[in-house]
Amino acid sequence: MTHFGDHLRQRREALRKTDRRYSLRQVAQRVGIEPAYLSKIERGDLQPPSEATTLRLAGELGEDPDVLLAMAGKVSSDLQAIIRKRPKLFADLLRQLKQAPDHAILTVVREVRDGDW
């Protein structure tokens, strides 16, 4: 499993190949953090940043926010809020689905989307 920082750096360097605006310093500036801070994060010297900063990084680097948050060891606060409103229901559901294969979960997602209630 590739590290959060490694992943950031790989992604940034990839974008950098076709766009010089993706230097560490410029990305840091657009994201609103110090270059030194981003440097240490990319190198795994520091913990991944806060949810808010991680989301801005995802936006800047064109990454899926939930996936990047997951790599940062976090779960989006809006998802947490959904669970907290009906904790028993969603706790049961998630533990049931823990073992289920991806396609089964996808099926459920589609069922719900197309479901009529």
Place this chain on the structure above:
Amino acid sequence: MTHFGDHLRQRREALRKTDRRYSLRQVAQRVGIEPAYLSKIERGDLQPPSEATTLRLAGELGEDPDVLLAMAGKVSSDLQAIIRKRPKLFADLLRQLKQAPDHAILTVVREVRDGDW
């Protein structure tokens, strides 16, 4: 919405009516925290405790752990781990189900439980 601390106190006092072992001090001791700390939590003077302590409180007071954690503004770390392993899938699922009525989610839970994969 009743406060986390209020809820704890109500629950503890209810148990106390039939069992003197549910004094604040004795519960605190069994849970492994200082009475003064539990007092302030019940009165809403301090934030809800850590996940670990909240779970011990749930056990001691016979409450559903996920529900009590939700009242503490948290989501169980094992549920978070489930989500983090397949963030896109579960993020989509939860956002789909955000609006769904309880019975629809229950149906999904049962479908998955009885499903054959």
Place this chain on the structure above:
DNA sequence: TGTCATGTATCGTATATACTACACATTTGA
């Protein structure tokens, strides 16, 4: 060849989290 940008090392800070320790006034039960 000099200057501009780049990545990084070092140091420091503000705030939040998660409690403990102790003392004290009040209440309860034998």
Place this chain on the structure above:
DNA sequence: TCAAATGTGTAGTATATACGATACATGACA
């Protein structure tokens, strides 16, 4: 009635979180 138990006020602590500011060596490039 008095000793034990109860709830609470005050003060303090250790650790984690989430960064900022500054300075510096290296590399690119014009």
